[in-house]
Amino acid sequence: MPTLIADACAATATATTTGAALPAVLGAGLPVPLVDGTTVPHANLDLAASAPALTCVADRVNALLPYHASVHRGAGYASTVCTAALEAARRTVGRFVGARTDDVVVFTRNTTDALNLLAGAVPGSVLCLDVEHHATLLAWRGGSHRVLRAAATVDSTLDDLRDSLAATPTALVAVTGASNVTGEVLPLAEIARIAHEAGARIVVDAAQLAPHRRVDIEAAGIDYVALSGHKLYAPFGSGALIGRRDWLDVATPYLAGGGAVQHVEVAGDGTAAEVSWAPAPHRHEAGTPNVPGAVALAAACDALDAVFDDAVAHEHALSERLAAGLEGCPGVRPLRIWHDAPDRVGVHSFVVDGHPAGLVAAYLSAEHGISVRDGKFCAHPLVDRLTGWAEGAVRASLGLGTTESDVDRLVAALHELVADGPRWDYEVVDGRWVPVEDPRDLDPLGFGGPAGGAGHSGCGH
Incomplete structure (x- = not known):
């Protein structure tokens, strides 16, 4: 590994579930606003769509x-x-x-x-x-x-x-x-x-x-x-x-x-x-x-190559924790293609009975500061087959920077949703579920405000 990369990664390493050190991800612990006016650390469980930069990469x-x-x-x-x-x-x-x-x-x-x-x-x-x-x-x-x-x-x-x-x-x-x-x-x-x-x-x-x-x-x-x-x-x-x-x-x-x-x-x-x-x-x-x-x-x-074994062990522990949490949540149905696949990375999709996938994703973000992906993930034939539902599914994905707390927050939020429903009101605007009169600042960087969407909820490759 080049010295610049090794030094930068070592300087910003974070502990895994196994006690090993992994390179830090930019934005880890980023405070994000909730609709009730409070802020929480961002739980980014949307890494399968696009991952933030490692600090050493930047x-x-x-x-x-x-x-x-x-x-x-x-x-x-x-x-x-x-x-x-x-x-x-x-x-x-x-x-x-x-x-x-x-x-x-x-x-x-x-x-x-x-x-x-x-x-x-x-x-x-x-x-x-x-x-x-x-x-x-x-x-x-x-x-x-x-x-x-x-x-x-x-x-x-x-x-x-x-x-x-x-x-x-x-x-x-x-x-x-x-x-x-x-x-x-x-x-x-x-x-x-x-x-x-x-x-x-x-x-x-x-x-x-x-x-x-x-x-x-x-x-x-x-x-x-x-x-x-x-x-x-x-x-x-x-x-x-x-x-x-x-x-x-x-x-x-x-x-x-x-x-x-x-x-x-x-x-x-x-x-x-x-x-x-x-x-x-x-x-x-x-x-x-x-x-x-x-x-x-x-x-x-280079950064991943140096820590791959520890990263895989970290992800595996979190993935098992999430799979058990989803299986134990009433009304949540995890999706699988095959049960005899030789391995599985930390990507978990599911549906929640009685709740459109887009509403679940909006609720998790607005009320819990958790980012997931909803829709058909640019894999329409597969998601249609697995869900039989035009609304698609919800996907949580893990990786470097994901913690046990992130996983536990997601599972707890789903239990709360199934038991009590959302605390905020939501509506569909331009094909996407959003909080009604969302009070959060969606343009904190002054880049011109959120762009209006047309219901596209895939994830590019």
Whole structure:
């Protein structure tokens, strides 16, 4: 780990449930107002949607900003420094996911961007499951693709996957690493083996997996992995696609422009006669790259890599505590896809009998200072199947910075809701549940006030 990152993380570490130290998250303990006029520490249980920055990640970005300059082809000192920082970040991200020596790391905006980039490189049909985030369901719609309905168990789902691949030639199998609805983890090494036996490759949507579990694409036989910095405590607009070079080296460039070419010849009439494209990763990174975002992502990877075992143990203890609390709350129904999943990260979705999901989320925020996510989480087919209810569900998600107190506050608030209902009145405005005559200051930073919504309640990748 670079010294700057190690020092910053050590200086702001917080204790876990096991007594170990984890890097601090910006905003931990942030006082938030309630509708009754009091304030409480923020319980952020919406990390699966987007996580705040680690303190050490923000420090790393701030250290870079005085040197900010355009990278590559620049002889100036700042440009040279930023070029080195960008390429070092590329190597760090590759190491974080166990990339092979000949794999390529392409910086993207996020997981959605990475999967859409890969979609332009796949030389054949794509198969995915119906439990996927929309990023994995929809990225392939410009080409040949099909969707396999997940069976009642993981084992049965793998049998169906094997049969589907045997029946139809397939170039790529696209699967989630961990469900963004239920947190359940698939046996990726086994799916990779099934895909390879059928002559297909596998891409893993690791947006929810990478912040919670180690990913080793070489050991697991994964061909491509896509991830988002904003899920990895680095919300500075960068993600990555990591994997095999050959498809990416011959694919049409994701964007046409500066940085993606080696040479352009212009004909006499002023038209571009011939273009020699650069190989990956630069082939797919046209334009000025997001150097602070790449550096932030690498800093988060380094910080997480140093504490992963302790972080997993911390999350597991909290996740078990939350699961038991939800199971013991009358009228609360936790959601699961499979009960034989080999692992589960700290993502828990549920419905509360007689209470719309949006109302539950508004109540938790306004009366208890607890942030959760409500709706269908950009996984409409799965949530519709699990709930059978157009209102969607509520999702609580855990991670670095989550405490036992946060979990206990949520469970207690749900017991109170089921027993007594909300203390405040709520209404639907522009498709969203909100407190009636909300007295809280929703623009404490003076940025212009809350924007009116139209009922969108998903969570981007």
